[in-house]
Amino acid sequence: MGRKKNKGKSSNYSxxxxxxxxxxxxxxxxxxxGDYVAEKVIKGxxxxxxxxxxxxxxxxxxxxxxIFNSSNGEKKxxxxxxxxxxxxxxxxxxxxTPVAQTxxxxxxxxxxxxxEGVQETYGEVTDKQQVQEQYGVQTSQDQDTxxxxxxxxxxxxxxxxxxxxxxxxxxxxxxxxxxxxxxRYGILALIIGTFKITLISMLFAAPLAILAALxxxxxxxxxxxxIIKPTIELLAGFPSVVIGFFALMVLATFLQNFFHYExxxxxxxxxxAMGIAAIxxxxxxxxxxxxxxxxxxxxASLALGASKWQTxxxxxxxxxxxxxxxxxxxxxxRVFGETMIALMATGNAALxxxxxxxxxxxxxxxxxxEMAEVVFGDTHYNVLFLIGSMLFIFTFVINAIxxxxxxxxxxxxxxxx
Amino acid sequence: xxxxxxxxxxxxxxxxxxxALKDIxxxxxxxxxxxxxxxSGCGKSTFLRSLNRMNDLIDGVKxxxxxxxxxxxxxxxxxxxxxxxxxxxxxxxxxxPFAKSIYENIAYGPKINGxxxxxxxxxxxxxxxxxxxxxxxVKDRLGDSALGLSxxxxxxxxxxxxxxxxxxxxxxxxxxxxxxxxxxxxIEELIVQLKEKYTIVIVTHNMQQAARISDNTAFFYLxxxxxxxKTKKIFTNPERKQTEDYITGRFG
Numbered sequence: 001m002g003r004k005k006n007k008g009k010s011s012n013y014s015x016x017x018x019x020x021x022x023x024x025x026x027x028x029x030x031x032x033x034g035d036y037v038a039e040k041v042i043k044g045x046x047x048x049x050x051x052x053x054x055x056x057x058x059x060x061x062x063x064x065x066x067i068f069n070s071s072n073g074e075k076k077x078x079x080x081x082x083x084x085x086x087x088x089x090x091x092x093x094x095x096x097t098p099v100a101q102t103x104x105x106x107x108x109x110x111x112x113x114x115x116e117g118v119q120e121t122y123g124e125v126t127d128k129q130q131v132q133e134q135y136g137v138q139t140s141q142d143q144d145t146x147x148x149x150x151x152x153x154x155x156x157x158x159x160x161x162x163x164x165x166x167x168x169x170x171x172x173x174x175x176x177x178x179x180x181x182x183x184r185y186g187i188l189a190l191i192i193g194t195f196k197i198t199l200i201s202m203l204f205a206a207p208l209a210i211l212a213a214l215x216x217x218x219x220x221x222x223x224x225x226x227i228i229k230p231t232i233e234l235l236a237g238f239p240s241v242v243i244g245f246f247a248l249m250v251l252a253t254f255l256q257n258f259f260h261y262e263x264x265x266x267x268x269x270x271x272x273a274m275g276i277a278a279i280x281x282x283x284x285x286x287x288x289x290x291x292x293x294x295x296x297x298x299x300a301s302l303a304l305g306a307s308k309w310q311t312x313x314x315x316x317x318x319x320x321x322x323x324x325x326x327x328x329x330x331x332x333x334r335v336f337g338e339t340m341i342a343l344m345a346t347g348n349a350a351l352x353x354x355x356x357x358x359x360x361x362x363x364x365x366x367x368x369x370e371m372a373e374v375v376f377g378d379t380h381y382n383v384l385f386l387i388g389s390m391l392f393i394f395t396f397v398i399n400a401i402x403x404x405x406x407x408x409x410x411x412x413x414x415x416x417x
Numbered sequence: 418x419x420x421x422x423x424x425x426x427x428x429x430x431x432x433x434x435x436x437a438l439k440d441i442x443x444x445x446x447x448x449x450x451x452x453x454x455x456x457s458g459c460g461k462s463t464f465l466r467s468l469n470r471m472n473d474l475i476d477g478v479k480x481x482x483x484x485x486x487x488x489x490x491x492x493x494x495x496x497x498x499x500x501x502x503x504x505x506x507x508x509x510x511x512x513x514p515f516a517k518s519i520y521e522n523i524a525y526g527p528k529i530n531g532x533x534x535x536x537x538x539x540x541x542x543x544x545x546x547x548x549x550x551x552x553x554x555v556k557d558r559l560g561d562s563a564l565g566l567s568x569x570x571x572x573x574x575x576x577x578x579x580x581x582x583x584x585x586x587x588x589x590x591x592x593x594x595x596x597x598x599x600x601x602x603x604i605e606e607l608i609v610q611l612k613e614k615y616t617i618v619i620v621t622h623n624m625q626q627a628a629r630i631s632d633n634t635a636f637f638y639l640x641x642x643x644x645x646x647k648t649k650k651i652f653t654n655p656e657r658k659q660t661e662d663y664i665t666g667r668f669g
Contacts, residue, residue: 222476294513296509296511296513297513297515297516298474299471299474299509299513300509300513300514300515300575300578301515301525302471302474302502303469303471303502303506303507303509303579304502304503304506304525304526304529304578304579304582305499305500305502305503305504305506305526305529305530305582306499306525306526306529307499307529310529314525314528314529315515315525318515318516318517319515319516
């Protein structure tokens with residue numbers, strides 16, 4: 001009814017004939033139910049999604065929090081003497097307990113009676129064959145060891161304070177041995193590993209993706225572009241487990257045969273594999289950014305007698321810098337949080353080296369591998385959440401740097417003040 | 418017959434089969450300003466763009482006939498388009514400085530031509546900016562973004578950028594159409610100065626502008642060259658009725 005009236009009104013306006021119904025009443029506010037509901041629904045959904053993000057943040061940080069809380073909390077007597085001893089003597093191997101005599105290979109408890117006195121840290125392995133056999137396997141244990149570790153867990157579950165206090169001291173060391181009689185949560189190696197692999201994958205993926213995008217945006221014919229772009233965009237949704245599988249089975253062997261390094265699965269292989277996962281993302285965003293550069297730039301450059309590639313490199317690429325940085329950041333984000341490829345193709349050993357051909361363990365892969373098996377409320381559990389928080393924070397910092405530094409200083413340098 | 422700087426003979430241009438320019442034969446003299454006038458869509462910009470082969474960028478453009486510059490057919494197979502465009506520069510309707518600093522905008526052309534000497538570049542930039550009558554306005558902020566300049570300044574910067582490559586011919590596609598009268602006056606003044614050194618071809622919608630600055634004027638209509646003569650003659654005593662109608666505003 002109302003609509004009908006309106007129509008009558010608007011035609012009224014143009015030929016200025018007056019009807020009985022008169023002018024549109026603008027003095028009374030009309031309640032529009034459809035508008036109202038739509039507006040509220042959109043608002044509700046928006047708030048819901050924002051709340052979810054905030055809740056995830058809060059949850060992760062809250063779970064990581066006990067680790068800091070306990071460090072200045074009250075001291076508690078350790079229930080079991082053996083455990084306390086091993087904690088106090090952390091860092092130097094003494095003969096007080098059978099446990100302390102063995103430095104364990106990661107994730108496994110070694111037959112102490114057989115290898116007493118042998119100090120093996122993972123990565124600097126003297127007898128490789130042996131360690132590979134032991135990896136992930138629990139061999140026969142001494143009675144002492146069993147009781148000791150049992151009591152350790154009793155303490156952990158009961159009052160984590162004391163344990164936490166010593167654990168936090170190990171946070172900035174390089175040993176990541178969370179499952180042990182004297183667990184060490186050195187996350188430095190994990191952080192360095194993550195950055196190393198991110199760097200490798202970006203060094204591999206960014207140039208390839210950007211050049212591919214440049215080709216597609218500037219040089220390719222229309223028909224070619226119509227084929228290339230959707231194809232690569234489809235690859236962006238490629239399951240990372242498949243890439244990981246490919247890297248594990250094919251890429252690792254191929255690269256090892258080509259470069260002749262020692263460890264088959266290492267940060268180089270993992271970096272390349274993650275780069276493969278990141279290429280479609282970087283490509284897509286970069287291509288969009290390059291296409292969005294005004295055509296007038298292109299024409300102006302050509303009219304100055306620049307060749308096509310000079311135009312592409314010196315005019316179009318610089319003009320698209322913000323978009324390209326966004327693309328690289330998204331790629332970094334992808335690689336940074338990538339778990340499955342890291343689990344499958346990097347070797348997963350927390351080594352603190354800068355050699356790209358050593359095995360590496362990333363932050364995300366550590367969570368992925370260990371979260372399912374950790375004791376709830378344990379220090380290890382808290383540390384894993386701390387790692388989760390760090391992933392959040394690093395991503396945040398990277399984005400912040402991009403926002404303030406790149407958009408501020410770098411853009412000024414390229415495009416003038 | 419002495420060939421002029423630019424000379425076309427029976428030139429036809431097709432946009433994917435559709436004829437856009439029909440039988441254009443024109444002789445454009447050296448170191449003079451030649452203006453193209455005509456209603457929108459009459460092909461004057463298309464013709465201008467075919468003089469430095471900018472139409473190559475558009476798919477489906479086909480050209481027949483001869484387009485000679487210095488007695489060389491620029492649509493010959495062996496022509497190096499990049500070098501042709503160095504010789505025949507172009508200023509566009511919409512000012513289009515690069516997203517770089519003022520200095521870099523000017524230095525870009527010389528740089529791609531292999532000039533990397535800082536002193537030499539400084540000199541070229543200064544000369545080009547002075548020639549384009551914008552030096553005094555920007556000399557203290559060469560490092561600022563060119564996009565921060567006003568519309569008129571941007572257009573003069575674009576002219577300076579073109580001059581920095583040292584072309585022989587400068588094509589201008591409605592260079593003042595988006596500018597206020599003051600900036601327009603500056604650009605016109607500039608064009609008159611520039612004809613001492615360069616051959617200038619300008620497309621304009623503003624007939625007073627054509628009358629003020631050009632030596633010769635060509636009137637295009639529906640893809641055809643209707644009349645081409647001395648500007649004075651075109652504006653005072655045109656031979657064709659169509660030209661007269663257009664100039665006096667009695668068109669259509």
